[in-house]
Amino acid sequence: MGLNIIIVGSGLAGLAAAAFLRKQHTVTLLEKSKLDFERNDYGISVIANAYSLLQKAGIDDTQLNMAVMTKLWQRTAQNEEIVTAEFDTRKTFGVPSVLTKRSHLQQELHRLATSPDLEGQPAKIIEGIKVETVDANTGTVHTTDGTSFSGDLLIGADGINSFVRAAVLSSDGKADHEAPATGHDLLAYMAQIPTSILSASPSLSFLADPANSAGLVNFSSPRGRTDKLRILGYHTSPREFQLVGYAPEDEFAAQFDELGTSIIKGVSASRAKQAFSEFSPALSDFFDHHRSGDGTVEVWRIRDLDPLPRWSLGKTLLIGDSCHAVTPHAGQGCNIAFEDAEALGHVLQDVKDQTGLKSAIDRFLQIRKERAEFVARSSRHMGALLGPDAGPFDEGKRKEFGMKTYSYRGAKQALEQLESTA
Ligand SMILES: Cc1cc2nc3c(=O)[nH]c(=O)nc-3n(C[C@H](O)[C@H](O)[C@H](O)COP(=O)(O)OP(=O)(O)OC[C@H]3O[C@@H](n4cnc5c(N)ncnc54)[C@H](O)[C@@H]3O)c2cc1C
Incomplete structure (x- = not known):
């Protein structure tokens, strides 16, 4: 078998990573909560860039109780029409974009990560176990019940208040506290x-x-498109909004x-x-x-999160919200986490031991970091969080964002593009 991989966090990023890694590697997830997919549930968009990757992983769309996106509506605060645009990525990008709930996605990813009927070794999830100290250099964590875990690779998928991020960013690679996030008075x-x-x-x-x-409707602020007040609405199933x-x-x-x-x-x-x-x-x-x-x-x-100086240190790598939490305005937070997960599966597919691990992580960072930071900045811009000088996120920017973001088709293609432009 390949690497022994420890993942901190069984949210969307952790479970997706386990689903993509289990074919070649032994994966253990440490989750502080008892898995309850319905708790704090909300609607979520999975756009063509990530949906194509989930299809590759074998997601069963009949389990998502989803609606397929076809429209974007822009309206004033008084509900007057500004623009009604087609948004059917089956026609433009050859893959649907769907609206569902986080709970359904998490349930499906849990199946892909842990089912004994799928290829590879089912990932093991240990619930109710909180990581409280991290040594990023050695890839070791200690948990609240006194156990310690070490892997060839430690992955921090522990969300926006990540403990693992605190370790990766610290000067000695160690931490026993959460890392702070960036607020926007929002x-x-x-x-x-x-x-x-x-x-x-x-x-x-x-x-x-x-x-x-x-689809998704945006009712803009009566004070103009550079004001952060707005109401967004979207379908989350064939009968819910x-x-x-x-x-x-x-x-x-x-x-x-x-x-x-x-x-x-x-x-x-x-x-x-x-x-x-x-x-x-x-x-x-x-x-x-x-x-x-x-x-x-x-x-x-x-x-x-502001862009981080690094996403990895020693035997440890960050993915998902732990390294690139974005505001929800672009509807891309979990999408780019799924891109991370697929990219990890790709770069680690032939890595069997420590040999080759560092260069695999470097290739991961080359295709992931800049892209996630572009999404995060665009999302702030869409939400009018960059300040008045940034101006509105206009039609030209929207098109550029869509082309660059939704056309993504996975790590293999991204690495090939990188090599062809090097
Ligand atoms: C209102 C809202 C709307 C959104 N809409 C969209 C959308 O339309 N499209 C989209 O793509 N994204 C959207 N997002 C963003 C998306 O939900 C997140 O990007 C995604 O859930 C992040 O997943 P994650 O696994 O990285 O983090 P999390 O979901 O936060 O998971 C982290 C996991 O780690 C566990 N954990 C944390 N600390 C520890 C510890 N010390 N020890 C052990 N376990 C730990 C947590 O319990 C949790 O299970 C939205 C977010 C919000 C809030």
Whole structure:
């Protein structure tokens, strides 16, 4: 068998990496929570660049309860049409882009990583075990129950508050604490509603038929496209819709800090409606219908990461949000994590021991780091988080972003392109 690989974190990045690595390597995942895919669930877009890779990994799309994206709607805060654009990547890039929920994706990736019926050795997941110290140079972690794990390769897939990142960035390669993320004084009011509610509202009924027309709608700020206030909505299944209302943190900033959390539940929907009082009531009233059923919504703190000086040190490598958490505006956070996972599987496919590991990691970094940083910066720009001098993320930038991002077809092609331009 190949390498002994330890992955910290069983989120989308960790599970996807395990799915791509299990054919050749022995993979163990350490996860601090008990795996509960429904907890803190939300809608997520998987665009052609990543969906093509998941298809290659054998994802069963019948398990995703998904809607295929075909439209992008741009509307004003008063729900007047600006542009209705076709967004069908089956026609433009030969692969669908889909809207689903994180829980369905995670469930499917769990199957691909652990099923005994698939090629290679099922990955082993140890749940309820928190990594509390990391030595990046030796690839060793200690967990809260007193156990230590060492691998030929340690992968940090432990999300935006990564312990492993703290070690990779420290001068001695050791850490016993989380690493900080970058705030933007931005939160999202989150609500999930059935599409039946949309059909009852004539001015928004264009969103009510995801079987024929699914996609993403952006209601821009009444103060212009360089203002961060906006409401985004998208289908998450043939019968459900996700509302994400971006607004300044206001009084929630202190609560996030005091509670040490990035999600506050049970917030009165009236608070969301107040934040969006300049938007059409036909739209902001949807916050009353969040599936909690008690007139409350959730608020999620939105943060990302500045470009890091490095993603790897010694025997350790970072992937996913741990090294390139992005704001959700570009809908690419998990997409680029899936690209990482596929790229790891590719560069490590013939590596059987420490020989060749360093050059494989170098090739991974060559195709991944700059690309992820481009996505992160573009996502900030889309969310008007680069400051007024950056101007709006206009049609030209949107096209450039789409061409560069959605045309990605995996590490083999990316490495070939790199060699041809060297
Ligand atoms: C509102 C919202 C909307 C989004 N929409 C989209 C979208 O449309 N498209 C898209 O591509 N992306 C989207 N994203 C981003 C996407 O969800 C993330 O990029 C992705 O989930 C990151 O996966 P990850 O595995 O890197 O991190 P995480 O999902 O954070 O997983 C990290 C895992 O590590 C575990 N862990 C952490 N610390 C430790 C420790 N010390 N020991 C052991 N285990 C540990 C955690 O419990 C967790 O299971 C969105 C995000 C948000 C918040």
